[in-house]
Amino acid sequence: MKFVKYHLTFILPMMAILLGIEFFLVFDRATDSYRTQLQEGYSMFVVAKKPLELKDFKRLNSHISQSEEVDKEALAIQISKGVNQTNSKEILKALPYFYNVKLDSYMSSSELRSIKEDLEESDTIRRVETFGSSYTDSYKLFNFIQFTLKVFLGFMGLISFFLIIKQMEIWKYLHRERMQVMEIFGASLMLRSGVLFKTAVIDAIIATFVTSGVFLALKYYWAQESRIDILIQKQNLLFQSTDFLILLGISLFIVIISVYFVVFSNKD
Amino acid sequence: MSSNFVINARNLTLSYGDKEIIRDASFSVKKGEFVFITGPSGSGKSTLLKSLYGQIEPTEGSLIVGGLEMGGISNGKLQELRTHLGIIFQDYKLINEWTVKKNVVLPLMIAGYSIDVQETQAERLLKHVRLSEHKERYPLELSGGEQQRVGVARALAKNPFLILADEPTGNLDEYSSNVIWDLMENACEQLKTTVLVVTHKIPSIFSNPYRHFIIESKGVYEVR
Ligand SMILES: Nc1ncnc2c1ncn2[C@@H]1O[C@H](COP(=O)(O)OP(=O)(O)OP(=O)(O)O)[C@@H](O)[C@H]1O
Ligand SMILES: [Mg+2]
Numbered sequence: 001m002k003f004v005k006y007h008l009t010f011i012l013p014m015m016a017i018l019l020g021i022e023f024f025l026v027f028d029r030a031t032d033s034y035r036t037q038l039q040e041g042y043s044m045f046v047v048a049k050k051p052l053e054l055k056d057f058k059r060l061n062s063h064i065s066q067s068e069e070v071d072k073e074a075l076a077i078q079i080s081k082g083v084n085q086t087n088s089k090e091i092l093k094a095l096p097y098f099y100n101v102k103l104d105s106y107m108s109s110s111e112l113r114s115i116k117e118d119l120e121e122s123d124t125i126r127r128v129e130t131f132g133s134s135y136t137d138s139y140k141l142f143n144f145i146q147f148t149l150k151v152f153l154g155f156m157g158l159i160s161f162f163l164i165i166k167q168m169e170i171w172k173y174l175h176r177e178r179m180q181v182m183e184i185f186g187a188s189l190m191l192r193s194g195v196l197f198k199t200a201v202i203d204a205i206i207a208t209f210v211t212s213g214v215f216l217a218l219k220y221y222w223a224q225e226s227r228i229d230i231l232i233q234k235q236n237l238l239f240q241s242t243d244f245l246i247l248l249g250i251s252l253f254i255v256i257i258s259v260y261f262v263v264f265s266n267k268d
Numbered sequence: 269m270s271s272n273f274v275i276n277a278r279n280l281t282l283s284y285g286d287k288e289i290i291r292d293a294s295f296s297v298k299k300g301e302f303v304f305i306t307g308p309s310g311s312g313k314s315t316l317l318k319s320l321y322g323q324i325e326p327t328e329g330s331l332i333v334g335g336l337e338m339g340g341i342s343n344g345k346l347q348e349l350r351t352h353l354g355i356i357f358q359d360y361k362l363i364n365e366w367t368v369k370k371n372v373v374l375p376l377m378i379a380g381y382s383i384d385v386q387e388t389q390a391e392r393l394l395k396h397v398r399l400s401e402h403k404e405r406y407p408l409e410l411s412g413g414e415q416q417r418v419g420v421a422r423a424l425a426k427n428p429f430l431i432l433a434d435e436p437t438g439n440l441d442e443y444s445s446n447v448i449w450d451l452m453e454n455a456c457e458q459l460k461t462t463v464l465v466v467t468h469k470i471p472s473i474f475s476n477p478y479r480h481f482i483i484e485s486k487g488v489y490e491v492r
Contacts, residue, residue, distance in 0.1 A: 178363045184321065185422075186350030187378045 007203055010167045013160035014207035017254065018247050020153040020160075022215055022239070025246070029237045031146060035106055044112075046099040046119060047127040060125075061118040063103050063111075070098035096126060106139065164254065168262040171196055193263045200259060204251035211247055215239035274299050274430055274462040275320065277488075279329035282312065282319050289315045292329070293488040295481065299429075300460040302453070304470050307483035313466040314358075316483065317432050320464070321353055322346045334429060351379055354423030354461075356433035360415045362407040368418050369394070369403040375426040393421040396451060413444030420448050424455060431455065433465045449473060 046052075046067075057064040072095050080088030107115065116128045172179070179192045219238040275297040282290040289312040297303055307313050318324045320333055322341060331338040336349055354375075362371050370377075372393050373386040381389075394400045397417035407415050416436060423431055431452060437445035449471050455461040457476065470480065480491040 177361075178365065181361050181363055182374070182378070184323070184350060184355060184361075185375050185378055186347045186353075188347060191378060 006171075007199075007206075009170075010164060010200065010203045011207045011210070013163035013167070014204055014251055014254065015211050016160040017157050017164075018207055018211040018251060019214070020156050021250060022211060022243060022247060024150070024153055025243060026215075026238055027146065027149060030234060031142070033234065033237070034142065044101040044103070044116070044119075045129040046101050046125055047129075048097045048099065048125050050124050051097050052099060052124060056124075057099075057101060057119075060122055061115045063105065063107065063115060064101055065104035066102035068100045068102075070100060072098060161254070161258070164258050165261055168196060168200065168258050171199060172262055189263060193259055196259050196262070197255070200255040201252065204255045205248070208244070208248045208251050212239065212244050215243070272298055273332070274301075274334060275464075276332040277329070278331075280319075280326055280331050281328035282315055282324060283327045284315075284324075288327075288486060290483070290488065291486040293486075294329075295488050295490065297462060297464065297479075299462055300456060302456045302463045302476065302478040303465070303481060304478055305464060305466045305481045305483060306468060306470070311483045312486070313483050314434055316488070317355075317434050317464070317466060320430075320432055321350060321355055351375065351426065352429055354426070354428035354431040356416075356419050356423045356431070356436045358435040358438050360407070360412075360419045362415055362418055362422075364407050367404050367406060368399060368410070371407065371418055372403075372421045372425055374422055375428075379426060389425060393425055396424070397421045397447060413440040416440055417444060417447060420451055424451065427455075427459060427461070429461060431461055431463045431465075433463070435466055435468065437467065437471075445471065446473060 046057075051069075052067065054064070054067045057067050073092065076088050076092040076095060080091050101119075103115070112130050116130060119125050119128045175195050178195065182192045216239055219235060223235050223238060273296045275295075277296065278294050280290060280293045281288060305313050305316070315324065319326060319331060319338065322333075322338055325341070326339045334349055334352065336345055341349075363374070366374075369390045373381075373390050376386045376389055390403065391400070394403050397420055399414060399417055399421070402410060402414065407418065410418070416438075420433075420436065423433070433452070436448050436452075440448070452463050452465065453474070453476060456463045470478075482489050482491055
């Protein structure tokens with residue numbers, strides 16, 4: 001019971017912060033890969049009178065990163081079915097040039113519209129088609145979820161930080177006699193708050209290990225059994241070894257900040 | 269800096285808020301002197317000691333301890349001064365979560381001495397206060413007299429130039445009291461340590477010359 005009161009009241013809020021940060025890291029990585037997917041899956045379809053090269057497209061709008069001519073021979077053959085061979089050549093000549101154009105980053109619908117307008121300004125280009133609407137909607141929803149999650153995690157982090165400070169004040173109170181005695185014998189502030197540091201560092205390390213354990217369990221057990229495809233495919237996103245170091249670093253940083261906060265705030 | 273004096277008070281006034289405890293007191297103590305301070309309860313004996321180790325600052329006048337003016341002393345200077353003082357409290361002020369040995373070497377720990385030095389010093393000091401068998405015990409497992417001897421050992425640990433003791437034998441039996449008086453007399457004689465002791469009764473066993481201050485009606489007077 002004493003241990004619970006003494007340590008868990010520090011470890012739990014610390015874990016809340018670390019879990020929040022790890023969620024954030026995982027979510028950020030997942031968003032990144034989702035964003036790349038969207039970007040790669042997204043393209044514009046351009047109909048042109050004359051052949052165009054990538055640099056021609058780039059001149060029209062700098063966001064264009066790739067252009068690929070659609071092979072129209074197969075198309076001509078389809079059209080010329082039933083017509084004789086020579087006509088297929090004629091049809092091929094009469095057909096305009098088709099291009100799949102890719103963009104360098106994910107664009108909002110208004111940005112897409114302006115790219116479309118840029119392209120259509122060219123005399124060579126006859127028509128531009130975009131297929132963005134469903135992507136845009138899910139992307140917007142995704143962005144919104146990400147934003148709410150960040151706000152929530154930030155808020156949770158703030159509250160947890162205050163709980164940590166409170167707990168540290170309790171520790172300081174519990175050890176006030178020891179700290180006073182040390183002060184009378186000329187101990188520096190660092191030495192006097194050593195007991196707070198030591199307890200907090202140990203608890204921070206415990207919190208880091210437990211948090212990492214939770215995510216490793218999610219990664220190796222829960223993700224497999226969840227049968228959620230995206231979790232199984234992106235299993236490696238769930239916890240990476242560098243995350244442990246990030247969490248450890250952050251928890252120690254919080255310890256240092258909060259010790260100084262408590263030790264310096266009320267010099268009595 | 270009047271180098272001859274370990275303590276030099278000129279027109280010293282000490283107070284808590286508006287409440288004056290000592291007014292306009294002047295006295296000085298030289299290196300190697302042994303001073304007893306007596307006076308009625310509530311007269312300000314502990315208050316005077318507090319001003320000597322910088323727990324309270326002079327309201328008026330000047331108080332110089334070990335060459336340092338205590339009025340407006342900086343934190344750094346005060347910290348440094350305190351590492352050269354040996355303070356003994358009436359209520360012991362031991363750290364109850366620490367063993368006797370660790371309590372005794374606190375001043376050495378603060379000064380950054382190695383564990384080895386701490387270890388050998390602890391052995392020596394605990395032998396002096398006759399507590400060698402108790403070194404691994406915790407303060408609350410000791411009697412009042414034993415705890416006070418731990419406090420004395422701690423005060424002597426770093427050979428302070430000034431010992432400030434507040435009723436060090438307050439409610440101890442004769443054996444413990446005599447051990448403590450012996451140690452302080454020895455430190456004074458052999459190491460030229462200056463000793464200030466607040467007590468309600470000057471021990472009869474005391475053979476060496478000493479000075480005697482009385483605090484009464486806010487004044488500090490010397491009995492001759
Ligand atoms: N922190 C404080 N705040 C206000 N008044 C205090 C404080 N400490 C002591 N006093 C008062 O100052 C006066 C002197 O107290 P002090 O402790 O110096 O007396 P003393 O001579 O040591 O008494 P005793 O022999 O009982 O220990 C007393 O009237 C006491 O009530
Ligand atoms: Mg007193």
